[in-house]
Amino acid sequence: MKIKGSTMSRNRKESPGYLSVRKAAVLFAAFFAAGIYNAGKVAAQDITEKNMRFIEYDGFPEGSSAWNSIGYNPHDNTVYVGITDHRDKVALYIYNASKDNMQLKGFISDMARLRDFQWQAKIHTKFVAGKNGEMFFATDGGESREEYFMENPKGYAGGFMLKWDPAEHKLTNLGMGLQYESFKDVDIDTASGKLYAISYPQVHFLVYDLQSNDLKDLGRLGSTHVPRMLFTDRWGNCYYVDWRQRLVKYEKSSGKLLFAEKSLPAFEGTPGGYIVTGITAFAKDEGRGVIYLMTYGAKVIAFYPQEHGIGRVEDLGGALDIEGNEKWRYYIPNLNVGNNGKLYYLVGGHGMYAIKDRSVFVEFDPKLKKPKILFEYPSTVFVEATGCDTKDKEGNLYFAGKRNVPKSERNRGNLGELGDRPTVPFLVKFNPDKTVQ
Amino acid sequence: MKLFFAAALSICALQSSAQYDFWTPKEAFAIEVSLENASPMKRLPINRNAITALAVSGDLILGGTSADKGLAPFVFTASLVKRELTDFKDMEEVVPGQARIRSGFSKGNNNTFYAGTIPGDLSKGGGHLIAVKLSARGEIEIRDLGVPIPNEGVFSLTIDAKKNTLYGISYPTGIFFSYNIATKTTRSFRDIVPTRKDLHTLDEFVLGPDNYLSKALVESNQGLIFGSFPINKLFCFDPKTQSFQILSDSIPEVWGRKSLGQVESWAKARDGKLYGGNAGDGQVFELNPITKKVKNLGKPAMMPHIKGLAFARDGKLYGVSGGVPGYTHLFSYDNNKGFVDYGNPEFDMVAPGIEQGIKWRGFRIATLTASEDGKYVVMGEDESLSQLLVFVAEGK
Known part of the structure; x- marks a missing residue:
């Protein structure tokens, strides 16, 4: 399958001039964060701009964002990110935290051997690690185009569950979930290898047994909007919420x-x-x-x-x-906990800002039950972060970040996100206890 | 107000830039019928509440459910005024071993509603006919009328109230039967049971009784009982002569897909014309009960299924097309506008604990009915936790 998008446009976007602009923008972002660092808002005096770093993704200039498509593989100390053009092209990036190296591994449609009518617009799920170091995730239609087109030739076939084998550098297609439905999140019971998933837009809770290929639909749990998060406990039970925001637990023993x-x-x-x-x-x-x-x-x-x-x-x-x-x-839509026991998250994005057109990076001390703003960013530097519970063996925390493209930078590439402003994605590395630059 | 708009804007931003608007009739609401661990609220538990039979009696919605394997269904009532579940009866306590109530409710004399059941294990006995009476407060009283056809369930049912007689089709064989309520006598007919040849053909297409038996029956103003049988045929039964007529016109078909033909719903217009829905390909058709001629009115959506049809007081025929693996589309039909597609119904649900209200979107709707005065159109979902969606039709 050929990579979509014309050679001419790729060359243009990947031209040295263009890349230099992108790199300059990311560097600017990091330095700008330092510039706006306000002594009056510092929560912990030892946290400075050197505790945070923005890492860009090379090789996919059309890539505009990631939404929770991030996860950590403890077997080789790597961070996985899915970057999308919000149309039909999704790239898999792996950041090796030990080597400080970001690599584009390929595009999902090619590696999963999908046909054109099986187009996928996003990875919306997190990446979860299996017990042997394989990474699991699933795909999404990207909302606007997927709903209702269905059996129309322009329709959306449905999302796929996928497995990446880092030893073989191989992506395995585990098949579709529900017909016409996307996946918004997955999680895993590492002991049994069962994958848990939630579908979009019908909010069906699914349990997939990798060994038997049995996919169980445990029914609809939500209302009009699909809660985006599944999570598991240390016993491998999985949690979600119903339309009353009550916790719903899939108890694996029963x-x-x-x-x-x-x-x-x-x-x-x-x-x-x-x-x-x-x-x-x-x-x-x-x-x-x-x-x-x-x-x-x-x-x-x-x-x-x-x-x-x-x-x-x-x-x-x-x-x-x-x-x-x-x-x-x-x-x-993001949260990490540091080795210091404190929570870290960025507030802002999707048109909702605590401060007009600015996002803030917050430290929350669960003991004191109090938030403190560490950094404040204009949306053209750091507008939104997604990703949960992504921490490497050195205690570095990761977020899938992005920034709005300022008007002055527009028309330099096809960076548009459907229905929103053009954005540029980057990986955020943060450690409250030491510098990462 | 500012905050409201800000909130609405931000939700929209999160939710998507969808390319459709939800239909917003003047008065519409959802009733939370099913919720697990709901005590002290009355709610139906998970996997036993797919709303596969509906009727309206005054202020009360009467519902019958289907359950997952090994579980028993319910009969329930909900108040249109209070917008809440009022009572439910566990069928296991009335007739043990039953799994589905999918026959709809047929209204008889003395405000009694009749339905049929399908058991979970046919080797242990057949489905029962039940008579349901409701108190003014919605309390349910169920009387077991016994098994009309041994080791067969009751798949579909209708009534001739004047003759006090029920007519049904058994499951899985497809035996037509009549049941005299007063004398408690049953007569069975094998005239529409699929032939061996037809069964072979249906088997080639991997189709089972749920895919080919008539899912609904209707009585015409002339007292004839209409339904379908394989392959793609329509019949009428004349109670006077106790005989069947196979109509020369068949169910509208998509070429090559005749084996999917199956009447799934009926509605009767004020002028006595019958309107049917084809499960196989989702066509709506008009059947003149006197000439017995069929007119194909077309497909309201691209999906198969017409799981419910009913006339409302605005003179429009409302129905639901589509369903798994797609979504239900609520539609209307009249001579002026033809089909109008309203998409997924999405109405407000308010209940204790969610007093601020949430939106409830009906993706999978199993049945639709209207109140006798045509004011309310009521839809029941087919989910693991199914709810009711109601709207008020225009007019008086």
């Missing part, structure tokens, strides 16, 4: 869904559309036996899972509190 009695905490006045969207990010602190959750209504929650039954939930308060803003109205 193979059944358990529903929490109560909804997760939410601020009074949180609109229903925020409630049904549920959890936008999570991060596990295995040592403390806690999984931190971020809701679309901007609550930080500590969840203490247990092998059987639904575990304890603790409301840690708001993710950010800026005067004049509703407490529930902060866009935070």
Whole structure:
């Protein structure tokens, strides 16, 4: 299968002049972060611009973003990212944290041997590691084009589950999920190798047995909007939320869904559309036996899972509190926990900003239950981050970041994201305890 | 207000730049019927609540469900005014071993509704006819009328209320039967049972009884009972002569796909004309019950299935087409505008714990009906946790 897009346009985008502009922009971003670093807003005096680094993706100038398509492979200390042009081209990048090296491994449609009618617009799921170092993820139609076209020749066939074998540099197509449906997230029970998945737009919870090729549809759990996050506990149970924002647990010992009695905490006045969207990010602190959750209504929650039954939930308060803003109205589809036990996340993106057209990088201390702004960025430097629980063996935290393209840079490449401003993606590496530059 | 718009804008931003608008009738709502671990609220538990039979009686929606393998279905009521589930009865406590109520509800005398069941294991007994009475508060009383055809379920059902007689088709064989409610006598007929040759053909296409037996029956104003049988044929049964007529016109077909022909729903217009839906390819057709001629009105959407049809007080025929693996499209048909596709119905759901309201989008709808005055059009979902979607038709 040929790579889509004309040679002429690729050459133009990959011209030295163009690349130099992109690299300059990323360097500018990092330095600009330092420039706007405001002593009055510093949470921890030892965290400076040198604790954060933006790493760009070479070789795919059309690539505009990643949405939660990031994950860590502990077997070889690598970070996986899926970068999309938001149309029909998705690239797999692997960052080797030990070698400090980012590599483009190829394009999903080629490596998974997909035909044109099986086009995929995104990887929307995180990457999850199997017990032998293989990485699992799944594909997405990208919303606008996939819904309703269905059996039309322009329609969307459905999302695929995929496995990357880093030893063989080989992508294996594990097949489709539900016909016409995308995947918004996956997770894995490493002991059994079972994959958990959530479909879009019908919000069906799926369990896929790699050994038997059995795909079980446990039914619809959501309302009009698909919560984007699945997560597992250390026993391999999987969690999601229903339309009341109640935790739903797939208990692997029984193979059944358990529903929490109560909804997760939410601020009074949180609109229903925020409630049904549920959890936008999570991060596990295995040592403390806690999984931190971020809701679309901007609550930080500590969840203490247990092998059987639904575990304890603790409301840690708001993710950010800026005067004049509703407490529930902060866009935070990302979360990491540092080795210091503190949470880190970027607030902003998708048209929702804590401060007009600026995103803020926040440290949250679960003990104090308080957020503190570390950095503040204009959207043309760092607008949005996605990704959860992505930490390498040295305690470096990773986010899939992107920035809006300023008007002065436009028309230099086809960087458009459907229905949004043009954006440029980059990998964010952050370590609260040491410099990463 | 500013905040509301800001919130709405941000949700839109997250949700997508979708290329459609949801249909917004003046009055519409969703009723949360199913929810796991819902106590103290009344809700149906997971995997037992696919709403496959519906009727409306005054303020009450009467529903019958289908359950997953090994589980029992429910009969339930919900209030249109209160917009909540009012009562439910576990069929396991009424007639053990039943799995599905998919016959619809046929209204008889004394405000009694009749339905049929399909058991989970036909070797252990047949499906039952049941009589359901509702109190003004929605409390349900079910009477077991027994098994009309031994070791067969009740797949479809209709009633001639004047004659106090039910007519049905058994599952999986496809035996037509009549049941006199007063005398409790059953007569069975094998006239529309698929022939061995037809069964062989259907088997070649890997089609089972759910794919070829008539999913709905209707009584014309002349007292004839209409339905379909393989392959792609229409019949009528004349209770006076106790005989069948095979119509010369068949179900509208897509060339080469005749074996999929199956009537899935019926509605009767004020003028007595019958309107049917073909499950196989999703055509709606008009059947003149006197001339017995069929007119193909076309397909409201590209998908197969017409799982429900009903006339509302605005004179329009409403229906649901599509379904798994696609989504349901709610549509209307009238002579002026032809088909109008409203897409997935998405209405507001308000209930304790979600007082601010959430949007509920009906992806998979199993059945549709209208209240007797045509004011309310009610749809039931076919999900692991199924809900009701209701809208008020225009007019008085």
